[in-house]
Amino acid sequence: MKKVYFLSGLGADERVFYPLDLPDISPVYISWETPDINDTLSTYAGKLLKQIDLSQPVTLIGLSFGGMIAVELSRMIYDCQTILISSALSRNAIPLKYKLFGKKTLLDKIPFSLFSMTNRLTFFLFGIHKTEHKNLIKEILNDTEEYFFRWAMSAVVDWESEFVPPNLTLIHGSNDKILPHIESNAIRIEGGGHLMILDKVDLISTHLNRILEK
Secondary structure, eight states: EEEEEOOOOOOGGGGGGGTOOOTTEEEEOOOOOOOOOTOOOOHHHHHHHHOOOOSSEEEEEEHHHHHHHHHHHHSSSSEEEEEEEEEOOSGSSHHHHHHHHHHHHHHTTTTTTTOOOOOHHHHHHHTOOOHHHHHHHHHHHHHOHHHHHHHHHHEEEEEOOOOOEEEEEEEEETTTTTSSOOTTTTTEETTTTHHHHHHHHHHHHHHHHHHHHO
């Protein structure tokens, strides 16, 4: 059975992957570790490398922030299969407003409660409609650790990568309001929001099963 490593999004965890129907894989959920304040996405990815068995072919599936970490990991893993969902391939896909808003001097002045709370705007931005999904996001955001969130936001806006993994598949929703940039070679999911992995789980599962068979 094929081992697949999953990297969750910022402000999310492995629970967002549970609804996927991937019967022919053995999932491994990468655990976030506490970063050093000066870690970049690249140096942080290096710290997660020990969770991956390099003695056999590696497949990474990264969601949102986890996709950026997957890009950095793919630099370090020979012939790695990399799948990004609702993510950014390079610094060019990070919206300018995040780069301005995410500067550390400004970010530190914003109460963390504004990031961790959920309301209609939160659900709109993430593209969440079902009550069960809203409840899941509430639980996940409540569990999000402030230090990690602030570090990650800063590291993302400072990300300078233009590296394209050689064995790459992109899956992106046409209605993603968090990371709206869609690469021209991406599998485009019509109407898919940033967390389409929840509300379009059957379609995402179908695409993933096809990709993972390669």
